[in-house]
Amino acid sequence: MPFVSYREKNQDQNQTRGDTMKTGFWRNILAAMLLGAGGLANGAEPIKIGSFLTVTGPASFLGDPELKTLQMYVEAINAKGGINGHPLELIHYDTGGKAQDAVSFVKRLIRNDKVDMIVGGTTSGDTLAAIPEVEKESIPLISLAGGIEIVEPVKKWVFKVAHTDRMAAAKIFEDLRKRNLIKVALITGDGGFDKSGHEQLLKLAPQYGITIVADESYGNKDSDMTTQLTKIRGSDAQVIINFGFGQAPAIVTKNLKQLGITLPLYQSHGVASKTFIDLAGDAAEGVRLPAAALVVAEQLLDTDPQKPVLLAYKKLYEAKYGPVSTFGGHAYDGLYIAVGAIQRAGGTDKTKVRDEIEKTKGFIGTAGVFNMSPEDHMGLNLDAFKMVEIRNGGWKIVE
Amino acid sequence: MRLAGFYVFAVAIILLPILFQDNYFVTVVGISAGLHVILAVGLNLLMGYAGQISLGHAAFFGMGAYASGILTTRYAWPAPLAMFAGLTVVGLIAWLLARPILRLHGHYLAMATLGFGIVVHVIMVQATHWTGGPDGLSGIPTLDLFGWPVDSDLRWYAVVAAAMLLAIWLSLNLIDSRIGRALRAVHGSEFAAQMLGIDTGRTKTQVFVVSALFAAFAGSLFAHQQGFVSPDSFSLMVSVELVTMVVLGGMASTFGAACGAIALTLLHAGLVVFEDYEMLIHGALLMAVMIFMPQGLFVGLDQAVRRLLRRSGN
Numbered sequence: 114m115p116f117v118s119y120r121e122k123n124q125d126q127n128q129t130r131g132d133t134m135k136t137g138f139w140r141n142i143l144a145a146m147l148l149g150a151g152g153l154a155n156g157a158e159p160i161k162i163g164s165f166l167t168v169t170g171p172a173s174f175l176g177d178p179e180l181k182t183l184q185m186y187v188e189a190i191n192a193k194g195g196i197n198g199h200p201l202e203l204i205h206y207d208t209g210g211k212a213q214d215a216v217s218f219v220k221r222l223i224r225n226d227k228v229d230m231i232v233g234g235t236t237s238g239d240t241l242a243a244i245p246e247v248e249k250e251s252i253p254l255i256s257l258a259g260g261i262e263i264v265e266p267v268k269k270w271v272f273k274v275a276h277t278d279r280m281a282a283a284k285i286f287e288d289l290r291k292r293n294l295i296k297v298a299l300i301t302g303d304g305g306f307d308k309s310g311h312e313q314l315l316k317l318a319p320q321y322g323i324t325i326v327a328d329e330s331y332g333n334k335d336s337d338m339t340t341q342l343t344k345i346r347g348s349d350a351q352v353i354i355n356f357g358f359g360q361a362p363a364i365v366t367k368n369l370k371q372l373g374i375t376l377p378l379y380q381s382h383g384v385a386s387k388t389f390i391d392l393a394g395d396a397a398e399g400v401r402l403p404a405a406a407l408v409v410a411e412q413l414l415d416t417d418p419q420k421p422v423l424l425a426y427k428k429l430y431e432a433k434y435g436p437v438s439t440f441g442g443h444a445y446d447g448l449y450i451a452v453g454a455i456q457r458a459g460g461t462d463k464t465k466v467r468d469e470i471e472k473t474k475g476f477i478g479t480a481g482v483f484n485m486s487p488e489d490h491m492g493l494n495l496d497a498f499k500m501v502e503i504r505n506g507g508w509k510i511v512e
Numbered sequence: 513m514r515l516a517g518f519y520v521f522a523v524a525i526i527l528l529p530i531l532f533q534d535n536y537f538v539t540v541v542g543i544s545a546g547l548h549v550i551l552a553v554g555l556n557l558l559m560g561y562a563g564q565i566s567l568g569h570a571a572f573f574g575m576g577a578y579a580s581g582i583l584t585t586r587y588a589w590p591a592p593l594a595m596f597a598g599l600t601v602v603g604l605i606a607w608l609l610a611r612p613i614l615r616l617h618g619h620y621l622a623m624a625t626l627g628f629g630i631v632v633h634v635i636m637v638q639a640t641h642w643t644g645g646p647d648g649l650s651g652i653p654t655l656d657l658f659g660w661p662v663d664s665d666l667r668w669y670a671v672v673a674a675a676m677l678l679a680i681w682l683s684l685n686l687i688d689s690r691i692g693r694a695l696r697a698v699h700g701s702e703f704a705a706q707m708l709g710i711d712t713g714r715t716k717t718q719v720f721v722v723s724a725l726f727a728a729f730a731g732s733l734f735a736h737q738q739g740f741v742s743p744d745s746f747s748l749m750v751s752v753e754l755v756t757m758v759v760l761g762g763m764a765s766t767f768g769a770a771c772g773a774i775a776l777t778l779l780h781a782g783l784v785v786f787e788d789y790e791m792l793i794h795g796a797l798l799m800a801v802m803i804f805m806p807q808g809l810f811v812g813l814d815q816a817v818r819r820l821l822r823r824s825g826n
Contacts, residue, residue, distance in 0.1 A: 206784060212648055213745045216738055217544070221784075224665070225536035238647045238742070245650060245739045305646050 157195065159202040160461055162187070162451065163228030165218040165243070166257075167235040170210035171359070174388070176235040178441030179257055180205060181434050183232065186448050189429075196455055204228060208235075212242035219243040223250050229461035232447040234258050235440075238305055244271055253467045255451055257443040260309055264490040272470055272490045274446040276405060276480060276497060278306070278356075281382045282313040284403035284498045285354060286321035288511075294377070298327035298350035300341055300365060302357040307333070310356035310381055326350050333361050339368050346374055358383030363392035370396035377401065382498070386438050390506055401511065403498040405439040407479050409508045422477050442479030450476055450483065517767060518677075518684060525673050529666060539665040541781045543737060546672035547730045548773035550679045552757040554726025556769035557683060559758050561692065562719045563699035564614060565622050567751050568629030572724040574636060574746030575602050576731025581649045581741050582642055591655050595732040599725055606724035610717040629751050636743040648742025655736045668737050675733060676770075679726055683766045686722070695719055699764075760801060762808020771810040 164183060167176035187203045195201055204226045206218040215234065222228045223246070230253040234240030237260030244263070247254045247270050256263050256273040263273045289297070297318070301311040311330075318325055327348040329341035342365070345353060353376050355365045362384050369378060378400050380389075385404035390397050406413060410423035426445055430437045453476060454469035455461060473492065476483040481497025501508045532538045551573060558564050579598025583589040589597070613624045636643050643649060655662040655671065662671050686692050694715045697705035705712050735741050753776070761772020779797065783790045805812025 207787065211744045212740070212742045213738070216740060217540075218784075220540050221536060221781075224534075224540055241650060242648060242740050242742065308640075308645070 157199050160199045161202045161228040163222035163231045164205040164233040167210045168207040172210045175440045178438045179444035182441040182444040212238045215239035215242045219246050255447040275443045278310040279313045281403045282317050285379050288500050294352040296326045296351045298345040298353045300329045300355050302333040302361050304333045307357045338365050352377045354379045356381045366393040367396045397503045401502045404501045407439050407442045412510050446478035539669050543672045545774045545777040546676040548777050549676045549770045550730040552769040552773035553679050553683045554723045556758045558723040560764035561695040566625045568625035569754050570746040570750035571629045571632035572727035573731040576728030577735040577741045580732040580735040581652045602728035606721045610720040614716045650740045652739050762810040768808050768810035
């Protein structure tokens with residue numbers, strides 16, 4: 114109301130003193146601008162979301178789509194007027210995959226940038242390194258990484274949205290049981306993702322009545338795995354599982370074909386991208402892997418509640434940046450779980466936001482339907498993965 | 513009078529957190545700058561004064577850090593004891609290594625120390641059972657100094673600042689002693705030094721061990737302060753960065769090394785905001801310093817200030 118009364122008064126003055134019309138006009142503009150700016154500062158302090166991602170370095174194919182997704186949706190949310198009238202502000206740092214940098218960037222986000230919460234940690238290594246700081250400073254963190262150790266045991270302030278390697282292992286074993294393949298040969302790399310997947314496969318095998326008859330490993334930078342595969346050929350394995358991401362799984366796939374080994378091959382969700390099919394070429398035909406629904410969005414039944422979410426994300430992302438990857442999808446899930454929690458909490462009070470994240474129920478994201486609880490800070494179940502097979506250079510759901 | 517510079521520096525370090533309370537660049541970046549100063553001052557004893565290059569100093573830093581990390585998390589040792597054990601082990605390894613390695617000169621010495629650094633890094637990555645492998649070791653408890661837990665940024669600043677001042681003070685005194693003069697003689701000409709009756713082998717070994725101990729001490733503090741260590745922090749690149757700090761600041765000057773360490777740490781923290789251009793600006797600045805201040809940042813700035821004073825005097 115003061116705004117209106119000021120203008121009315123000013124207009125009266127202008128009428129009585131016509132010669133100062135011009136100054137009065139500019140004074141009005143100035144006053145309006147000042148008031149406007151003041152109003153903006155009062156009513157809409159930005160909500161600061163911090164992020165630390167691996168945008169460069171060996172895991173950049175994970176972090177790059179994540180950052181693009183975050184930026185795209187923060188912009189979209191702000192275009193619609195922000196959250197409860199507050200614009201979102203994204204502050205992000207690139208760790209380059211160095212865990213130690215993750216620690217210093219998280220400190221920087223908390224102390225220097227004073228963010229309200231953090232979405233990020235592209236890799237498990239980065240996230241695990243940052244957890245002690247996050248717990249100490251009591252700030253909600255939603256990780257985009259896969260490792261089960263992030264939420265097991267449950268940590269008060271830490272949540273995650275990406276599928277775990279244990280889910281991938283379980284999904285593969287489930288499919289093996291259906292096909293009655295019980296003698297398995299493992300071949301894995303020496304990276305963090307590979308090692309953690311390897312561990313989960315060994316741990317879960319007995320539960321599914323599966324015997325590991327061969328267990329080979331390679332270096333992720335190796336350019337030939339025929340030695341290991343020849344050894345596997347010598348075993349009585351019925352099926353081969355390769356757990357890894359990047360170049361190496363493509364080489365394994367190609368080497369198998371070159372050696373004329375016809376055993377069925379399972380890969381992990383780490384290769385659920387078009388790049389893998391391009392790298393492995395013909396040899397990729399018939400390879401099965403657990404993948405997030407995003408890569409097969411069009412094939413989902415129309416009754417699937419995830420379908421519209423996936424197609425909408427895909428459309429928006431592809432219009433701007435090109436083919437989607439499941440990893441960018443994790444950033445979407447993380448951001449919207451955060452936004453939902455802030456909306457429900459009615460502000461950025463850290464404890465309230467944390468409690469609201471924990472109460473996330475039935476949130477339909479790209480990775481699946483999330484139902485968090487005090488015991489489960491991820492909230493996805495095995496249905497979140499689809500078993501897909503590569504056919505004619507594309508993905509096909511085989512369930 | 514000899515230590516006048518030191519006292520001025522000490523007062524500045526104490527005043528900083530009082531003037532800038534709760535400032536990220538003082539209480540967080542400042543801690544990492546302080547640790548770098550300890551490392552650079554230690555390396556400078558070896559490189560700047562004795563003229564022996566080491567491209568494997570991150571290994572000693574890492575060994576100190578992992579010794580503290582492993583002993584406190586896996587065996588629940590008290591932190592000071594773990595730190596002492598780490599220092600003993602590193603000192604012993606450095607002593608064993610020094611004799612054969614320091615007989616080498618120039619490129620060969622660089623190669624040998626480089627190799628040592630890589631071997632230690634590989635062990636950190638592969639010995640998963642002990643070190644936690646590439647994912648690192650987390651949950652390292654913070655330091656507890658006789659019932660005074662070092663659990664806030666400000667307390668850590670105090671501890672690291674004290675350690676840093678101690679390192680600088682030790683270095684300044686060492687350089688001004690008989691050993692220091694022997695070191696400089698070795699740097700000038702090893703043969704001439706021998707002719708003067710200096711046991712060059714012993715002198716070089718001593719300084720190598722002292723330098724490694726400085727690094728291990730910084731490593732141990734680093735592990736407790738971060739609560740987490742991973743092999744990334746002790747890679748070859750870190751060794752190279754340490755050498756850069758010493759050279760950038762100005763060789764054969766304790767304050768030069770300290771200056772280089774602080775400048776490089778602040779530069780890194782300050783340039784992060786430029787994202788993709790960070791490395792570009794970083795490289796350009798380093799090149800500019802080396803071209804326009806070939807004797808290093810410290811001497812260069814010192815001369816610039818003097819010139820300015822003289823001009824204003826006229």
